[in-house]
Amino acid sequence: MKLKEISAKLRCDVIGDPEIEITGVAPIESAQSGQITFLSNKKYRRYLATTNASVIILEKADDLPEGKSALISSMPYFTFAEIMNLLHATSKPERGIHPSAIISPSAVIGKDLSVGPLSVIGDNVTIGNNVSILSHCVLYQDVQIGNDTLIHSHCVIREGCQVGSRVVLQNSVIVGTDGFGFAKRHDNSWLKISQTGTVVIEDDVEIGAGSAIDRATIGTTVIGKGTKIDNLVQIGHGSIIGQNTLLCAQVGLAGSTRVGSEVILSGQVGAAGHLEIGDRVIATAQTGIPNSVEPGKVVSGYPAIDNRDWLKSSAIFAQLPKLQKEVRELRERLNRLEDLHKS
DSSP states (O other), rough: BBHHHHHHHHHEEEEEOOOOOEEEEEEETTTOOEEEEOOGGGGGGGGGTTOOOOOEEEGGGGGTTTTTTEEEOOHHHHHHHHHHHHOOOOOOOOOOOOOOOOOOOOOOHHHHHHHEETOOOOOTTTOOOOOOTTTTEEEEETEEEEETTTTTTEEEEEOEEEOEEEEEEETEEEEEEEEOOHHHHOOEEEEEEEOOOEEETTTOEEEEETOOOOOSSOOOOETTTTEEEOTEEEEEEEEOTTTEEETTTTEEOOOOOETTOOOOTTTTOOOOOOOOEEETTTOOOOOOSSSSSSOOEEETTTTTTEEHHHHHHHHHHTHHHHHHHHHHHHHHHHHHHHHHHHH
16 A cells, blocks of 8 residues: 555655555564554654664654655554554454354344354344354353444353444453352351343443453443453453443452543552542552542552552662661661660
8 A cells, every 4th residue: 555545544644755655564673665663652762763664653754764754643653553454454254154053043133244163142132233253152142232243252242241333352252251249158158149130341342352241240240332451351240341441451350340431450450349440540550459549540559559659669669678777777876875875
C-alpha cells in the first residue's frame, strides 16, 4: 500500500515522498526499507538518526531526520495501530457449519454463521449475524450472542449468559463458571452455595486466553462496553466492570468488586472484593487493593497507597540496612554518654 493511500485513509499529512510503497511495520530500532515505524516514547528518540524505516510516524515535523518521509499524527502509536490493521487485516473463518458440530433444533441462528469442528450449541441459544464460533466450543442452554462476535477454540459460555456484539473471546475463555461460594457447616465442612446469577458481556469487549468470568451468586456479573481483558484474568462473582477499562495479565478480582470506567489495573493486581475502584484509577503492577480507591488515583504496593508515596518508600527500602547500622551505632553512642553521665 502506498503512503498516499494510507494518508488518505487515516487523514494524516505526508512529509516526503507520497509514492513510497509500504510493505510492513516494525519497531524503530529494527525497521528496514519499505517499512513504517513510529516514535511516541522519548527513550527511542536516539534511533531517529539510524533507523532504516522508509516512513516514520511523528507528532511533530521538526523531528524528521533529513532524507526520511513521515506521517504526522497527534497520536503516533494509535496511528501505527491503525496501519497495522490496514496492512494485516484478520482473515475471517469460512462461513458454514462443520458436519461434526452439534446444534440444538431450538437454537435461533442469524445469517453468515461459522461453527467449527466439534462445537456444541445448546437449547434455546440465540446467535446474531456474522458470528464465528471456532472448534471445540460449547454454548450452554439459553446463551445469547450478538452480531459480529468471534469466539476462538475451546471457549465455554455457560447457561443463560449474554455476550454482546463485536466481542472477541480468545482461546479457552470461560464465561459464567460458578462463583466461589461456600458456607461453613457446624463440623467445619463446606456447603456449596448455588450460583443462580448470570454474566453479561457488553459490546466491543475482548477477553484474553484462559480468563474466567464467574457468574453471580444472585444477580449479574457485568463486563462493560469496550473493556479489554488480558490473559489469565479472574473476575469474581457479582463483580461489575465499567466501560473502556483495561485489566492486564493475571489480575484477580474477588467477588462483588466494582471497577469504574477507564480504569487500568496492571499485571497481577489483586482486589479483595466488596469494594469500589473509581473511574480512571491506575494501579501499577502487583498492587494489592484491600479497600476502595477514589476516582483518578494512581496507586501502588500492598496495601495500595498513592504511587508517589510508594516510589519514595521503595527508594528507602534499599537504604534500610545502612539506616539500621546507623541507628545501632547511635544507640551505642547514647548508651556510652549515659554511662559517662551516671559516673
